[in-house]
Amino acid sequence: MAVFLQLLMTPWLIILMKNFARSVPYEITESGKMDGADDFKIFITLILPMLKPALATVGLFLALGYWNEWYNSMLYLGSAVTYKPLQYYLYSIINTAAQLKSSMAGAAITITDLPSNTLKMATAVVATGPIIFLYPFVQRYFITGITIGAVKG
Template sequence: MFPLMMSPWLIILMKNFIKQIPHEITESGKIDGAGDMTIFVQLILPMIKPALATIGLFLALGYWNEWYQSSLFLTAKVTVKPLQYTLYEIVNKLDALRNSVAGQYVTLTDIPEQSVKMANAVLATGPIVLLYPFVQKYFIGGITVGAVKG
């Protein structure tokens, strides 16, 4: 289960972000008498919120766009399927309909192939576009962490 939760890229991203936090912050916490857990929760964790938001967004995008594992493990008997897999099935069925009609002497020119693909794109990107404004404040905070206050 753990390998599905993280990827090496996200671990490297978090490691490099934590390396940028000055060591003096943990030293000042130790001088004040705080324990390791207090230092992490009260000093380090607020500073790494932008990295956690970035990793959370990357994981959310990865799981949201996941359709391949669904196609491997789900059978036809399953009634509830992920949205991305359902959209993939719609496009495949539309292609199969177009190919089956093209082989016969029936003219069917009104198959809305591009319209269906564009509607699928809107359905697929809609929730992520709605999620991004809530995570955006952490990205801006991550940009300004190392900035010089003037």
């Protein structure tokens, strides 16, 4: 729980959502009240669809935060935990390779035979792959956020 609750909502994301919610025109809620809708229906049917770009942005930032999280799992998760984040495993692989390289410096094995930069590049590809696949699904909300204009001047 200590790993997941820390990144649940950051102050930056709260400020981002507050400022985006302030940009929703008051006339939208006013028109919903004139049509006889209660506050919950106004929020669900009128305001929430206009907040989709901000929610997609917050969701993307949270996904990036959880995906890149390895330090807190290193601090809080002990060896008894069987499932750890992938980033923690990648971090431990790189550290193990660095320790192996430093311990073999005096042995008969040449240091150039041990993987170092190739291992780092492979872990970078593994680390960025899923986020690259996530971005196109969220991108359509960014485009609709730019073109939103519900109230005419």
